[in-house]
Amino acid sequence: MKKRISILLVILVMLGSTIGVSADDQIGGVYEIDHVTVIFDENSQFSTDKQEVIANLLVHPEYGVAQANLICALFGHDNISETVVTITHKVNDTSPRCLQELFTVTSCNRCGETSTERTGYYYITCCPAD
Ligand SMILES: [Zn+2]
Ligand SMILES: [Zn+2]
Numbered sequence: 001m002k003k004r005i006s007i008l009l010v011i012l013v014m015l016g017s018t019i020g021v022s023a024d025d026q027i028g029g030v031y032e033i034d035h036v037t038v039i040f041d042e043n044s045q046f047s048t049d050k051q052e053v054i055a056n057l058l059v060h061p062e063y064g065v066a067q068a069n070l071i072c073a074l075f076g077h078d079n080i081s082e083t084v085v086t087i088t089h090k091v092n093d094t095s096p097r098c099l100q101e102l103f104t105v106t107s108c109n110r111c112g113e114t115s116t117e118r119t120g121y122y123y124i125t126c127c128p129a130d
Pocket of ligand 2 (some may be wrong): 090098
């Protein structure tokens with residue numbers, strides 16, 4: 001009887017960890033904007049709201065806006081810096097078709113002022129040929 005209970009516990013723990021993993025997958029921010037996939041680190045320090053803003057900024061840099069903040073003006077920004085990956089799909093007609101780029105994104109927690117710097121890029125096999 002005791003053995004049966006411990007087996008049940010093991011199954012429950014296994015089930016629990018499986019559920020835990022799939023939940024984590026959903027938290028690691030992936031955004032699809034137009035024909036671009038923006039991928040944040042699964043342990044990203046950026047909040048979900050912030051990730052959305054940064055993803056939009058990477059795809060549409062012309063929309064970048066920063067509000068002036070008095071505290072930042074006096075004491076400097078409260079910056080977080082992280083690497084963000086973008087995949088721009090179907091930039092080439094033939095394989096490898098998609099462009100993967102790495103950006104260092106620096107964003108202020110207070111005012112939201114964000115700068116992006118491309119640190120690398122390479123073409124990947126991702127989308128099939130038409
Ligand atoms: Zn700031
Ligand atoms: Zn692709």
